[in-house]
Amino acid sequence: MDASNSRVQSVGQTEINWDKLDKTKFYVVGAGLFTGVTVALYPVSVIKTRLQVATKETAERNAFSVIRGILKTDGIPGLYRGFGTVITGAIPARIIFLTTLETTKIAAFKMVEQFNLAEPTQAAIANGLAGMAASLSSQAVFVPIDVISQKLMVQGYSGHAKYSGGLDVVHKVLKSDGVRGLYRGFGLSVVTYSPSSAVWWASYGSSQRVIWKFLGHGNGLQEAPPSQPTIVAVQAAGGIIAGATASCITTPLDTIKTRLQVMGHDQKRSSAMQVVKQLVKEDGWKGLYRGLGPRFFSMSAWGTSMILTYEYLKRLCAKDV
Incomplete structure (x- = not known):
């Protein structure tokens, strides 16, 4: 094993390299596991999206009032609007994302x-570059799914x-805006x-190592490998x-993007700058942070659930050597 691979697998051998995985099992089992995570946390995305597109006249101004409104008009199914579309598109998007993430991470560590x-x-640096490359590669699939599901x-x-x-969303978007409407x-x-x-990935990769060093692993203070519960706790x-880090930094951009994507066919097309001006006019600069609470919870809950599922999936799919 070369130095870069040993670096990626450092910290008590808690990380499993891409070349050590059974890829078929990884994709098949992963589809099932991540679908389960999506079922559990999807309602948070619905609440966050509704908060971001609410107008000044809308009565539902916080997460709890949005939940009450949805349950009153649509019941539990209302919390899963667009779920079928997301699941359909999430599988290929996630395959592209994870494949790019793992392969890029190895190259980035070498660099x-x-x-x-x-x-x-x-x-x-390595995890950040890998996370960015993975996101860029999956956007072609993810953005149309995002547009449809958010509408x-x-x-x-x-x-x-x-x-x-x-x-029906696809038909109406194509009719009014053509294919570019799906990439709004x-x-x-x-x-x-x-x-x-x-x-997200930079924070995750670096914070893990800081925590491990704080616990005495990786610096010669402890020779025994960490227990499985300790590994899971550190990953969580x-x-x-x-x-928390990613949500605080990117919520304003996410709010603007969501408003642009859910704009109706009969509404006057707005630019990103016009959306910013409208948000500031309605709520001041804090308007750019609409839905921060749900987004903060969403990214933390999604991230923690996803990473624990992902790390478990890699252990489950590791080849026997």
Whole structure:
């Protein structure tokens, strides 16, 4: 094993390299596991999206009032509007994302280790580059799914149009705007999700190593490998830190992007700058942070659940050597 691979697998052998995975099992089992995580946390995305597109006249101004409104009008199914579309598109998007993430991470570690930086810094740079590359590569699939699902999430809410399903959204968007309508907000999605992904993975990679050093692993103070519960706890802590960091940095861009994407066919087309002016006019600069609470919870919960599922999946799919 070369130096870069050993670096990626450092910290008590808690990380499993891409070349050590059974890829078929990884993709098949992963589809099932991540679908389960999506089922559990999808309602948070619906609430966050509704808060971001609410107008000044909308009565539902916080997460709890949004939940009450959804349950009153649509019941539990209302919390899962657009879910079918998301699941359909999430599988290919996630395959592209994870494949790019893992392969890029190895190359990035090889590139940065020559600079002899501290291990947390190397991990932050390598994971950040991998996260950004993975996000960029999956945007072609993710953005149309995002546009369709978010229109379904807010249909009938605060003056937004109603649809009979995902295909109806596609038909109406293509009719009014052509294919480019499905990629509305693509530039902002790239600007939002790529840095967000980079920040998330950089924070996760570096925070793990800082925590391990704090616990005495990786610095010669302890020779025994960490227990499985300790590994899971450190990974969960890293996920929470990463989600909190990324949400605070990227919420304004996410709010602007969401408003652009859910704009109705009969509404006057607005630019990103016009959306910013409208948000500031309605709520001041804090308007750019609409939905920060749900987004903070969403990114932390999604991130922690996703990373624990992902790390478990890698252990489950590791080849027997």
